[in-house]
Amino acid sequence: MSATTTTGTLLRLATAGSVDDGKSTLVGRLLFDSKSVLADQLDAVERVSRDRGLEGADLALLTDGLRAEREQGITIDVAYRYFATARRSFILADCPGHVQYTRNTVTGASTADVVVLLVDARKGLLEQTRRHLAVASLLRVPHVVVAVNKIDLVGFAQDRYDELAAQIRAAAADLGVPAIHTVPVSALEGDNVVERSPRTPWYDGPSLLELLEDLPTADDVxxxxxxxxxxxxxxxxxxxxxxxxxxxxxxxxxxxxxxxxxxxxxxxxxxxxxxxxxxxxxxxxxxxxxxxxxxxxxxxxxxxxxxxxxxxxxxxAPTPVQDVTGTVAWLSDRPLRPGVRVLLKHTTRVVQAVVRDVVGRLDLDTAALTPAEELALNDIGRVQLRLAAPIAAEEYVDSRRTGAFLLIDPQDGFTLAAGMVGDALAAARFPGERPVQYTI
CATH class of the missing domain: 2.40.30.10 (Translation factors)
Incomplete structure (x- = not known):
């Protein structure tokens, strides 16, 4: 099994981005231009588009139904879609963009080979962009692709793209993102999504889909x-x-x-x-x-x-441990404080645990670990746990499967946090230095 062979392989990807960055349109464009949309689905989209007075099909409508369901109060953590090209099959985890759904991005990216993160070419990097980059780094997602969207609304300007690409690379390095790729796209008009666009002659890289078809997956087993x-x-x-x-x-x-x-x-x-x-x-x-x-x-x-x-x-064989230091993405409305008793789920093992200390919280503006007495909803921080029984845990940077854990409320079974064993925030504690880059 080769790590570099992509023909016929499965790629798990998650999409993320801030509100109104055009993520729904990009997902729709990927599905439509790769001919992964059924005829009746397209007919329905065209009919609704006409009813709204639009001349063409609004491809964002392929995912708008999920947004309507959220507005009705129906909980949908992540929407999964399946499509394929002649070269590769894809499982796409479509994560919501609003800040209060950051926990959903953690869910979608936890098993992803690549995260496709959208950035509006007019707005540039936002706090939510940095938050998603931090999540991708902490989860050790092998690849992050940043689609600089709405490039048509800045006149296909190379200088604007180059400026944003440099900012993206700097932010990714600060947050310890393993491998970063950038692509200028117009999801609305299809530029560089599936086919390379003649309107960006200064860009000599692959289209988004070509890049996704070529990215290697996990190492040889x-x-x-x-x-x-x-x-x-x-x-x-x-x-x-x-x-x-x-x-x-x-x-x-x-x-x-x-x-x-x-x-x-x-x-x-x-x-x-x-x-x-x-x-x-x-x-x-x-x-x-x-x-x-x-x-x-x-x-x-x-x-x-x-x-x-x-x-x-x-x-x-790893050495079983009862004291665990880890990085957690806190997913609960209830704050995490020292002394809280939880259940820790590691692979198929569930043990009782107590939070001994909240070491600090990740500051997304400075990429530094700052002192904190508690973690609130969507905070990312470092904690120390004491377990009632040993687990065969390994560093998350070495194994995404045996280095991951969940914290669960022992009373109602609610998932409180997604955790990574070890000091996943090590790079963030030294914001003046650039972490070592690696490629899987």
Whole structure:
């Protein structure tokens, strides 16, 4: 599996932007120009556009229904769309743009390979732009593409685009964004969205869709350590077929890496060792399995393994921890303060935890970590947690799967925060320096 091969691969992307930056129109243009809109959908859009007195189809109407639902008080965290080109398939997470929906951007970007962030060429960088860049950085999204939209409304001016591109790169560097790309577009008229535009002869880069088709996805699974969070233990519930009376399998989705029959593994947090005796699926047995396959593994030893345990490669096992320092995006109306008791969900494991300290809050204007006694809705900050039981956590910069966690209200089950293990704000604490750039 090559990290650089894109033909036929799946790319997960999230769109974000401030209010009225043209995100709905851009999503509609992508779907329309890539011929991913059904005829009846287009007919409906054209009919409503005519009723509103418009000469052409308002492509933003392809997503306006979601906005109307929000106005009716219906909760929609993220709207997902699926489309494909001859080169690649896409899952698009369409995140709302208003500041109070920043928590939704966290949801949409958490599994994304790329975030497409819109900036209005007339308005430039706004606080919400920096907030979305900070979220992309904290979530270690491999790529961020900034579409400088409405370039037609500034006369396709190269100097304005160059000015904004420089500001974007500086802000991205301050916030530790791994890889940044900029494209001048007009979502309304289609310039540089799917096809390159003759009205920007000074821009020699790819169109937005061409860029999305060429971006590499995650690293080769062969280079990642094996991790399998156990979701359930499978045992015969009634009279079992001959040969399966003593069957015991541990089912879950491979979070990273590759496992083969005969590999030595460790079960965490107990630290007990064994070897892989078999790998089973609904379609039969396998000699090997890799992320993100869902499988059931059998071990050669009769160990006490339960939901929430993690089966990992014996030669690269993380050390379970009970004290966790992490960066969190606070998603609740209730503030986070020291002493608050929460549930922490890490992979398939849920443990009780207490907030020992709120270290600081990210200042989006200065990209610095500032002292804070609490975190409020949409704040991003650094906290210290004490857990009632150990978890096999790893640094988020090393693994987006085993380095992520959720904080949950133990009373009502409400998700309070999305968290990243480790000092994800390290770059932000040194705003005068430029973080090291890397490409996945």
């Amino acid at each position: 062969e280079t990642q350590p094996f991790r399998l969070p156990v979701q359930t233990v499978i045992r015969p519930q009634s009279a079992a077929p001959a040969g399966y009376e003593d069957y015991r399998g541990y089912a879950g989705q491979v979070a990273s890496g590759v496992v083969r029959v005969g590999d030595e593994v460790v079960v965490l947090p107990s630290g007990r060792r064994s070897t892989i005796e078999g790998i089973d699926t609904a379609d039969g047995s396998l000699a090997e399995a890799y992320a993100p396959q869902s499988v059931t593994v059998r071990l050669s030893h009769d160990l006490d393994v339960a939901r929430g345990d993690m089966i990992v490669a014996a030669d690269d």
